[in-house]
Amino acid sequence: MEKLQFEAQMKQYAQMAEEALRRFVPQEQDLPEHILYEAMQYSLLAGGKRLRPVLVLAFCSLCGGDVKTVLPAACAIEMVHTYSLIHDDLPCMDNDDFRRGRPSSHKQFGEANALLAGDALLTKAFEIIPACQEAGADAHRVLKAAAILARAAGDHGMVAGQVLDLLNENRSMTAEELMNIDAKKTGAMICAAAGIGCALAGASAEQEQAADCYAKALGLAFQIQDDILDVEGDAETLGKPIGSDVQNDKATYVTLLGLAQSKETVRSLTQQAKQALAPFGEKAGFLCMLADSMAFRQK
């Protein structure tokens, strides 16, 4: 696949998700509780790569499904991702005043509204997944997709990762321990995106396993690259100050593995991700280029 073709496809998927997200969370200026919708929109439509929706759509397409039928699920996973960012920024958690170069939700709307906007987005995700069925997906597959998302987001996945993250604050750890936390905190949702795309397309068990291998490697590479950018990145391009991990005395892959080893690990994980999709042949071109683009991203 050509670079231009890849970029056009990436843009098309992201735009599909963007438009659908706007439909699912409309402005409700006439409702007395309109501040809730403003807060939901503020975080949901704040830009971002839309990596998780893109993975849902791309894996659905790769396994022969119709992307239109999975669009609600693609939006659902982005809503869950967004809720986790809002709650993560709260004073009792990371206490971050900024997110993507703008005030974080609780700075903009107050703590209670930020908490509730997060709760509402998490709930909305599960309200809209059944719409996949109305869009033509099989009911059994939709239930499977909902279960994948809930499991990845919950006490076996993302929330467990956040608890482990809190427990390990200010405690030295090994790279392996950090990988274990990240596998839950961010990896589980990347795997869920791939898994949901496969499930809704009715993929075979082999296809599901290949997708899972790809997503596991991609998710970890993404996390390591994040840490590399915090050292080597450009604050303006990133939209956030660099060096914050070191300043916060946070264990990162760069501090644990060193910069050279971190870069080498991103390279080898990206290779692993691409190899996992070899059985799909040329059809996997988009997802292979996606893995490359994540490894070489500057923001």
Next chain:
Amino acid sequence: MEKLQFEAQMKQYAQMAEEALRRFVPQEQDLPEHILYEAMQYSLLAGGKRLRPVLVLAFCSLCGGDVKTVLPAACAIEMVHTYSLIHDDLPCMDNDDFRRGRPSSHKQFGEANALLAGDALLTKAFEIIPACQEAGADAHRVLKAAAILARAAGDHGMVAGQVLDLLNENRSMTAEELMNIDAKKTGAMICAAAGIGCALAGASAEQEQAADCYAKALGLAFQIQDDILDVEGDAETLGKPIGSDVQNDKATYVTLLGLAQSKETVRSLTQQAKQALAPFGEKAGFLCMLADSMAFRQK
């Protein structure tokens, strides 16, 4: 239905839910993140009437369904209810240090763990609903039940009610306005319980509507009775101090309607609830006695 028979049935339903909740949220002492499970259990297994699971089971049974197939959904709605109590007690919300006579979750486990235990319970609800299908329920009905729960819990239901509640703090309002907030904040989830029981049993549209009328009246009566008990109740029986609404200068049905009118409204709503189930005949005996028992409860 005899009172003893009613009480035995009530106990049986509550115990079914209780046991299933313990299965769905086990102790995980060997996991490093076991504090998450302790916090989830602490609030989920803190007693309470299990009104919502009982309604799911009773309406399923009334409409000819098998209660075993809906047990996961009955647990799911209790998890959503419990998460809402945990988040409601947080310092940025009602800042309540006690719940059911014990320290609230954030007092016991810290704010971050309470936030995450709430998030995990909300997510778990949607993880376990698909288990209804494995227990024998039809996939389309399970999807419908999940959508009912999410809609009632989210930005059109409970969360909207909480936002409205915050917006109206320290503002005088009419009884009608208070009823509108309560219809969202607590009423929607009571209606969802009835609706989920009906949906999973494959109830007819007429049956669903009768159930909705019953639940609407029951939910409001429940709320008014709460306010009455805050004035007339016994602190020891209630497990919380009385008079807290007046002390907090909170708008209640008693302050807005007066005590006599509040009691009369509970009586008439209970009557409405029972009348809505008249088409079911004697089979609705349990749910009619449930409405009476809620109206005359002392805690």
